[in-house]
Amino acid sequence: MDLYRLADDSALYMLNFPGVLEECACVIEWPNKLGAFMPAQRLDVEILAPDDERRSVAVDASTLPE
Numbered sequence: 001m002d003l004y005r006l007a008d009d010s011a012l013y014m015l016n017f018p019g020v021l022e023e024c025a026c027v028i029e030w031p032n033k034l035g036a037f038m039p040a041q042r043l044d045v046e047i048l049a050p051d052d053e054r055r056s057v058a059v060d061a062s063t064l065p066e
Helices: 017-023 031-037
Strands: 042-048 056-062
Touching: 017 031
Parallel strands: none
Antiparallel strands: 042 056
16 A cells, blocks of 8 residues: 555545455555554564665564564
8 A cells, every 4th residue: 555645544444455454464655644543563664775786675563573
């Protein structure tokens, strides 16, 4: 899901976002737009491009169940 153009998190109700999270795994671009809908259990992946030839990936598990 690309949430870049989302005005605020109230639009997520129209997209049935809470129901989508219950049914499947999601890849979300611009997750800062989730507001109160940010799941506590998630895997954050950040891809950095310091220049045209290098990339780095940071992965952080946020309260994933054991």
